[in-house]
Amino acid sequence: MSDIPANANRRVLSGMRPTGRLHLGHYHGVLKNWIRLQAEYDCFFFVADWHALTTHYEDPRVIHDGTREMLIDWLAAGVDPEQATLFVQSQMPEHAELHLLLSMMTPLSWLERVPTYKDQIENLKEKDLSTYGFLGYPLLQSADILIYRAGHVPVGADQVAHVEITREVARRFNHIYGREPDQAQRAEESIKRMGKKAAREYRELFARYQEQGDATALEATRNLLAEQANLKAEEKDRLLFYLEGRGREILPEPQALLTPASKMPGLDGRKMSKSYGNTIALREDPAEVTKKIRTMPTDPARVRRTDPGTPEKCPVWALHQVYSDESTRTWAHQGCCSAGIGCLDCKQPVIDGVLAELEPIQERARALEAEPQRLHKIVQAGQQKAREVAQATLKEVRQVMGLRFV
Incomplete structure (x- = not known):
């Protein structure tokens, strides 16, 4: 069932910072949703490398290498360049120009009140974030969205504020520049x-x-x-x-398209995250995947094979919720509670499920790695399409802001 009304602007825009190779948390939390959306909507997916510079400007190699690796994972996971438009943010100067133009009429207080601004300042104390780029990154996000006149932006609940400021910026822009003098x-x-x-x-x-x-x-x-x-x-x-009683809508106000929280737990039961060191990468060697799952912590009460356990206290049980069918979950739950099966027995269906999911992804990734020019052509084609849309928006924005020589 569609999340977007039939009469709505059906363009969807979403981006991801280039963090390198992706893991199962990214796949279940973002990519599977993108794959669903691309079949129904006009989707624009981009590598947000300028955004990465706002917090990692001192280490550009991470961004360069991460961009290529992430694009391979997108395509290997099932993002289809025939259905969606893929591009790299920094190769689209139109984003930067719209960001500059919007900065001329966006109140500074709007940027300072974005919740994630103060949160990241607090959580990333080891980094020098007292920069103009970091303060202005929510407005750059707005430019990313508005340059394509996207109707919807898939976000988690914690990112709704970024869509809301984009709506406010668009509303203010239309109010100032959308009214014809006559x-x-x-x-x-x-x-x-x-x-x-x-x-x-x-x-x-x-x-x-x-x-x-x-x-x-x-x-x-x-x-x-x-x-x-x-x-x-x-x-x-x-x-x-x-x-x-209003002016022309030059920049449409986008809507937040809430995405379900990722149900992919990490190897320690917490959210899967590189910062926790509890991930399984999409291109992880099968032997390493097997080793990681076999050595996962389990219910501390199961010291010996004959000790009964409580599945709800075991990180492996959380993975069963993702990879096992109902009969397998019943078998694992009863076997754990009665000590009828050992922890390694319990882990094997999860191992099988993870490897089965990763196999086609890794096969497609190997093909992309063997043909680097193919990746380049895909991105070039996506950027050409994105540029045509972005330039049309920017042309109108320049006109209404009086930036015409003749």
């Missing part, structure tokens, strides 16, 4: 071209909405304007905005 005069000219009957109906709906606040008049106006074959699309937009 809006009323242009609207009247368009009304006259509708014909007497349609013009009279528009004026009646205008009065109902403006004077009585009749919400049904808005939908009726949309239907009326849709029927006017002699009006251009921009004229229809102008008459709708005129009725609503």
